[in-house]
Amino acid sequence: MSSTWTLPDDLDLPTRPDFFPAPGEALPQHWSKCFGCGDDQPSGMAMTFIAEEGIEVSGRLTVANRYQGGPGVIHGGILSVAFDETQGMACMLLGVPVVTGHLEIDFAKPIPLGSVLEFRARMDGMTGRKLYTSAEARIVEGPTAGDDVVATSRGLFLTIKPEHFTPMKDFVDGEATSPFGSSTL
């Protein structure tokens, strides 16, 4: 079974901007406490990303035992986080903050614990604030490593203004430090 997602016809394709890291170079974290990529999030997935050629980015994830869903295989939600994160990083090309509006995943093959997954993502086009992305995953290390695509994803990201997160900034450590919506950060 595969996605029924169709791209609108009238999309513009972004080009690689000068500020974007060179192919092979690391992309910066977007938020240190992010569950997907933050280095100040001990329970997180600590994914890292690099710029690829053109407008593509890639990221890696080692499937830890704690990411288990079905017996011996990755949880679908964990895979979804990785796709969300990778496609979000592909949107870094624009240099403005984004959030995920829509995300869909096709789970094509089982992914054993201990596998190392490589995710590749890019923007397929944009119109106004809407950025359309796609990504796929392969197992690059592990008992079933190979060229087969084991999962694919499509996303819609929306550009936001920096103040989008202002009402939530008091909650970054999980406890409100002031009534919701009253942050001065």
Ligand SMILES: CCCCCCCCCCCC(=O)SCCNC(=O)CCNC(=O)[C@H](O)C(C)(C)COP(=O)(O)OP(=O)(O)OC[C@H]1O[C@@H](n2cnc3c(N)ncnc32)[C@H](O)[C@@H]1OP(=O)(O)O
């Ligand atoms: C350097 C930095 C790097 C940044 C790197 C970032 C990496 C981040 C990786 C993790 C990302 C996340 O997990 S983010 C966390 C999960 N996501 C969220 O929390 C988002 C929660 N949702 C929202 O806040 C809101 O719904 C928004 C911002 C997505 C949209 O609200 P809005 O701003 O009021 O915009 P709205 O008018 O509703 O919609 C604008 C247009 O988008 C369309 N649209 C909106 N949502 C959808 C949708 N689900 N499916 C289809 N279309 C949609 C509308 O039809 C409209 O089209 P038209 O009429 O214009 O044609």
